[in-house]
Amino acid sequence: xxxxxxxxxxxxxxxxxxxxxxxxxxxxxxxxxxxxxxxxxxxxxxxxxxxxxxxxxxxxxxxxxxxxxxxxxxxxxxxxxxxxxxxxxxxxxxxxxxxxxxxxxxxxxxxxxxxxxxxxxxxxxxxxxxxxxxxxxxxxxxx
Numbered sequence: 001x002x003x004x005x006x007x008x009x010x011x012x013x014x015x016x017x018x019x020x021x022x023x024x025x026x027x028x029x030x031x032x033x034x035x036x037x038x039x040x041x042x043x044x045x046x047x048x049x050x051x052x053x054x055x056x057x058x059x060x061x062x063x064x065x066x067x068x069x070x071x072x073x074x075x076x077x078x079x080x081x082x083x084x085x086x087x088x089x090x091x092x093x094x095x096x097x098x099x100x101x102x103x104x105x106x107x108x109x110x111x112x113x114x115x116x117x118x119x120x121x122x123x124x125x126x127x128x129x130x131x132x133x134x135x136x137x138x139x140x141x142x143x
Contacts (some may be wrong), residue, residue: 008015029078036075057061083127089128122136122137
């Protein structure tokens, strides 16, 4: 991969994504993740060709929740296991996410930014000093 810095830019649309992609490729994490994917056409996730965001989202939505969890949790734990052998602090952050339209689980509840707007609360669990997200759980907001 080749990276060129723009010293005059205030931000980049891809952040550290290039370096993260290189890490995933060099460590075999991405290849292992794709090979264990429960999709019938898991090769669609490979970069032999670029698939559209809509096609990928459609394919991932077809995986049932149990199969998705059985696929993603071990992959996540494999990628963070070594870091968790060191002393660390679990931080839990709750964020209110306003919902628009008729999304599943949308209920009226506490929402300081958008009163009377259906919302979810996202509970994010992360390793504090590494800023490493371990899990995110979403649920309806209740008043």
